[in-house]
Amino acid sequence: MTDRILMSQAQVSEVEERYVLDALRSGWVAPLGPHVDAFEREVAERVGVDHALALSSGTAALHLALLHLGARPGTKVVLSSMTFAATANAVVYTGAEPVFVDGVADDGNVDPELMLTAVRTLQAEGETVVAAIPVDLFGRAVDYSVLEPGLADLGVPLLEDAAEALGAHVGGRAAGSFGTAAALSFNGNKIMTTSGGGMLLSNDAELVDHARKLSTQSREPVPWYEHTEVGYNYRLSNVLAALGRGQLERLDGMIERRRAIRDRYVDALGDLRVRFPGRDAAGRADDGDNCWLTTMVVDQTVVEERRSGLETTPADKIVDTMSAADIEVRHLWKPMHLQPVFAHCRAFTTGVSEDLFRRGVTLPSGPALTDDQIDRVIDHLTRVLTTAE
Structure with a gap:
C-alpha cells in the first residue's frame, strides 16, 4: 500500500x-x-x-x-x-x-x-x-x-x-x-x-x-x-x-524546491507532446514564476477516448488514471463563464481558457515531496502519455 x-x-x-x-x-x-x-x-x-x-x-x-x-x-x-x-x-x-x-x-x-x-x-x-x-x-x-x-x-x-x-x-x-x-x-x-x-x-x-x-x-x-x-x-x-x-x-528555499521539481518534470516529459506553461520556446524556466504549481498542457490527440458515447477530455483521462494510482492531479481552473452559478454573467471569450481546461492539469508540486515520489509521478504520467487508447 x-x-x-x-x-x-x-x-x-x-x-x-x-x-x-x-x-x-x-x-x-x-x-x-x-x-x-x-x-x-x-x-x-x-x-x-x-x-x-x-x-x-x-x-x-x-x-x-x-x-x-x-x-x-x-x-x-x-x-x-x-x-x-x-x-x-x-x-x-x-x-x-x-x-x-x-x-x-x-x-x-x-x-x-x-x-x-x-x-x-x-x-x-x-x-x-x-x-x-x-x-x-x-x-x-x-x-x-x-x-x-x-x-x-x-x-x-x-x-x-x-x-x-x-x-x-x-x-x-x-x-x-x-x-x-x-x-x-x-x-x-x-x-x-x-x-x-x-x-x-x-x-x-x-x-x-x-x-x-x-x-x-x-x-x-x-x-x-x-x-x-x-x-x-x-x-x-x-x-x-x-x-x-x-x-x-523560508519562502525562497521553498520556491527553489518547487522550481527543481518543475525542472524534473520538464526534463522527463518534455518530449511527450506536452508543454509546460512558464517555459519559453527553448524549454528554459521563467525565473519570474514562483512555481507554485507545475501545470502541463497535453496535445489534443493524447489520451483521448470515448466512454459511453461521451468524450472524455485529455485532462479527464490523466486525472482519473493518476487518481487510481493514489497521485493527486487536478484540472486547471474551470473558467468562471462555464460555471453554472455564473452562467448568467457576461463574458468576453476567445475559447482559450476552455481549451486549456480540457487539456491542462496541475501536477504534485509541494516542497515536501521526495525525489522518489516525483519519480513515481513521472513514471505513471509517462505510461498515461505513451499508452494508446
Whole structure:
C-alpha cells in the first residue's frame, strides 16, 4: 500500500514551530498582536509596497478592497475567467456584477488587450466599471506592461489577485505590487501558509485604513461599541501570523524546491507532446514564476477516448488514471463563464481558457515531496502519455 501523493501539501519546520511557540508563550493568542504587526511589515517589505493588512483569507482582501473602490449593486467588475471561484465570489459579495475575460494560450493569464476591450465596451454602453481584477495564475504574474497603463487611462482601478503568486515577479516588480491594491492568499496549499489567511497590499493608506476598520467589525474610535457601517470579522490571529513569519523566512528555499521539481518534470516529459506553461520556446524556466504549481498542457490527440458515447477530455483521462494510482492531479481552473452559478454573467471569450481546461492539469508540486515520489509521478504520467487508447 503506497501513500497518496498530494498536490501541494504544506511544509512546516522547526522555524515555524519556534515562531508559533513564541506567540503562544507571549499570551497573544487572541486576534491581533505583535506577530501580526511584524508579519504585515515583512510582507510589505518583501513585495515593495507601503501598507499591508493581515486578514483571514485572500477572499476577504478582495472583498474589502472592492468595497472601498465602490463596488455595489449596479456596478461592474471585470475579471479573469480562468481563476478559482473566490475571485468572482468576492465581487458578488458586494452586489456588483462580474464580467469575465478570457486568457492567453501561453499561460492562461488574462488577455490584457481583451480586458481593456471589455472595459471600453462596458463604458461605451454607459456601465460603471469600478475595478478590473487580473489573476496571476499558478504563480505566474500577468503581463502588466499594457494592462496597468491601459486601465489607468480608462480610469478603472486595477485590483491584482496575486493569491497564487507571492514571490513571483515580472518586469522587475514583485507580484502584489501592481495597481491600486493586491490580494495574497496563505491558504494551506499555497506557496506559503498561515493555515488559513490572506493579506491586502497597497500604497494607498486611505484604502488600507478603511479596510482595517471594516475588517474589525467597523468599530468607531470611541469608548463604547459604535458602528456607522456594516463590518466584518476578517482579521488574522497572532498565532497564525507567527506561523506565516516562519514560512516567509523560508519562502525562497521553498520556491527553489518547487522550481527543481518543475525542472524534473520538464526534463522527463518534455518530449511527450506536452508543454509546460512558464517555459519559453527553448524549454528554459521563467525565473519570474514562483512555481507554485507545475501545470502541463497535453496535445489534443493524447489520451483521448470515448466512454459511453461521451468524450472524455485529455485532462479527464490523466486525472482519473493518476487518481487510481493514489497521485493527486487536478484540472486547471474551470473558467468562471462555464460555471453554472455564473452562467448568467457576461463574458468576453476567445475559447482559450476552455481549451486549456480540457487539456491542462496541475501536477504534485509541494516542497515536501521526495525525489522518489516525483519519480513515481513521472513514471505513471509517462505510461498515461505513451499508452494508446
